[in-house]
Amino acid sequence: MQLFLEQLLNGLATGSIYALVSLGLALVYGIMRILHVAHAAVFTIGAYVGLLFFDLTGSLFLAVLGSMAVCALVGVSIERFVYFPLLKYPPFVPLIASIAILLSVEELCRLIAGPQILTFNAKLPFPEFHMAGVTVTSTITAVYCITAAVLLLLWFITTKTELGLAMRAAAQDIAVADAMGINSHLIVSITFVIGSAIAAVAGILVGIYFNQVYPTMGAIPAYKTLALIVVGGLGSVPGAVVASLLLGMAETLLIGYANIPLPRDALAFIAMIGVLMWRSQGLLGSR
Amino acid sequence: MNRPLLEITGLSKHFGGLRAVDGVSFDIQRGEILGLLGPNGAGKTVCFNLVSGVYKPTAGQISFDGQRTDGLSPHVIAGLGIGRTFQIVKPFAHLTVLENVLAARGIARYRSLPNIWSSWKTPAERREALRLLERVGLADLAERRAGLLPLGNLRRLEIARALAVGRTLLLLDESFSGLRHEEISQLEALIRAIRADGLTVLLIEHNMRVAMGLCDRLIVLDHGRKLTEGRPAEVRANEAVIEAYLGRKGSAHAA
């Protein structure tokens, strides 16, 4: 029982991290219909920049802020200089560009910071818990709290503010939003800012949680989160979150308990194909 | 022999709560030019899409030449000899005008696996395709890339494609829309010639003058339901029709 509870908590934590990463991806897809694989590059940059600022200032708070700022800038630059000019081409063109960006960023990180795994020894200012004989570390508590906070903030922005209304309008039908006087390009850029900032937080969180920062840390999330936003229903942020949590728990429990001979990463895609066969618009997607 | 070519009975198409087409019934007789009229949102294009197989009906039946066709896929219905144009033109943009028509001429072959491997670049095929282009007046643009054509020519290209496919019935969706004066006259003449060749034509049209002048009979839809049907003179005088188009004030409508 204790083991099961531990696995469940770990799985929920993993799922929360997936959710943080796939959030940005779902937001971008919802508004631009582009598979922003380079989001994982932003995530990686977030981890490295966060580590750098933390080493320089000793303050995790400053590190998070600085990293969010840098990543927001990177994200918007990608949108303005790469995606926007390629909008009129078939979707795999920006997709290849996105993959090229991810690979380039991996290489840049390797060249600048070295190929070795760096450690991120930060103490997250969150409490430790003991319940039912299981220790919930401060890191795991941090993951839960931060994910919940981000989701809450996002929910607030999208449902209670004018910006959020504009974002939802643009996601529904960008031409109509334009006609209604919404500066849709600005909205798109703001979406990238928000998504990239969240990716920065996710990167730092992952860096601390696994105590590892390395150039290819974005590779697996890149493709797994693609599967997750499909399962959740392309463009549906709640769907992406639900799918992420489910996958996190499924991966941890299946690997911990059952002995499935396939690696964790293929599981995400198997689940994805299974869900698509059953509901071709994803869990919470609309037709 | 007097069986209608197309019989539509109790046809309905609901999109969630929206009843785009609601219990519509009418027939098309062989060799007639039937017009489908109605204000915007009346359900005319949805009807077309139901007949050509793009949508499956929520309820009702469609019979073509005595055979049930509701629920069949668009390419199967095309194979039965029903050709159509699209309200928003859909040319094969990167292919030439000639290749656009040739693609339509392939309809005889696409169904059978052995037949699709023969070449379409034969003089005989080219002749036939050019013949169709001549009918619509596009023969001298045969080698032009279709995506570069202006709207008027694109509409004619759509008709050429539909002619290649439509052995018996032609569905023309607002083919006069956006055309200049001379182009309209030419197209009217073409449609009459098509009918003289033995085809049946169902057309959606907003241009009243064209619709009244060209069609043998008219069906008027409003909010998904059939308002009335009859000869142009009857329909033109029908109060309900005038109201549907112009509201209760009902001033003269110039095409």
Added chain:
Amino acid sequence: MSGYLITLGTIIAINGIVACGLNVIVGFAGQISLGHAAFFGIGAYTAALLATQAGLSFWAALPLVIAVSALIGLLLGIPSLRVREDFLAITTIGINFIVEAIFNNFEFFGGALGIGGIPRVELFDLKLRGTEFLVLCLFFLVVVMVVCWWLTRCWAGLACFALREEEAAAASVGISPVRFKLLAFVIGTGMAGLGGALYAHFMRFISASDFAFPLSVSLLSMVVVGGIGTLWGPILGAFIIGVLPEVFRPLIDYRILFYTMLLLLMIRFQPGGLLGENSAARRVLAKMLPEGKP
């Protein structure tokens, strides 16, 4: 010719064959496939197993290899068509990951160690190696290109082109989208399988990581850089993508970065590919030639 150049040429030729297959799927029929490496791998593993376990010669196994690759392409293609266009990219990525995982984790495929000891191709009692094997690959490349050329001239190809341009209009002229998309898929994966067989007998040792997602990205890049939907595009692309890392080799540490940055720049500024219409290359050529199109 030095051994190094022969090896490079062979890899480029094999990649060219596989890229031509991808071009049929992506360029002719307009379907996205980001998992093409999986079918390359299916061909390679089938050839490897038939050679090492069943003792079949390359020539005897070849029809089977192509058939298996095409058949699995058909089977995986059917569910792929059920999903919306955006989903298709991700579904094909998923296929790549899953197939790679299957090769990596089941003993039947040699697990993580892969399959080794694949014999060379024999022709009339002569073991083909070096230049001879390169010639064999070039021969098959020519065959594949002839098939592609024939496709552009036959009704099947015309149907695929129409489908690529406007699916609704294609259906309205009698083209069954499902049937012709699957046809393109089957042809494309069959060609990939052929490339896989050649690869297996060339490397003589294969493992799952040879057929991972990055290769699918490379293959798609070859098609796009060369010019999607053109006849020579995939070959040109295979050549460029094959030669670039070697050209940048003197840069040692920086070569991958240069390569990915170049890919990004090419895609960003020449999305139609080098042989695509309106590409800078075509315009320069048009100015150089007195008249007419290249």
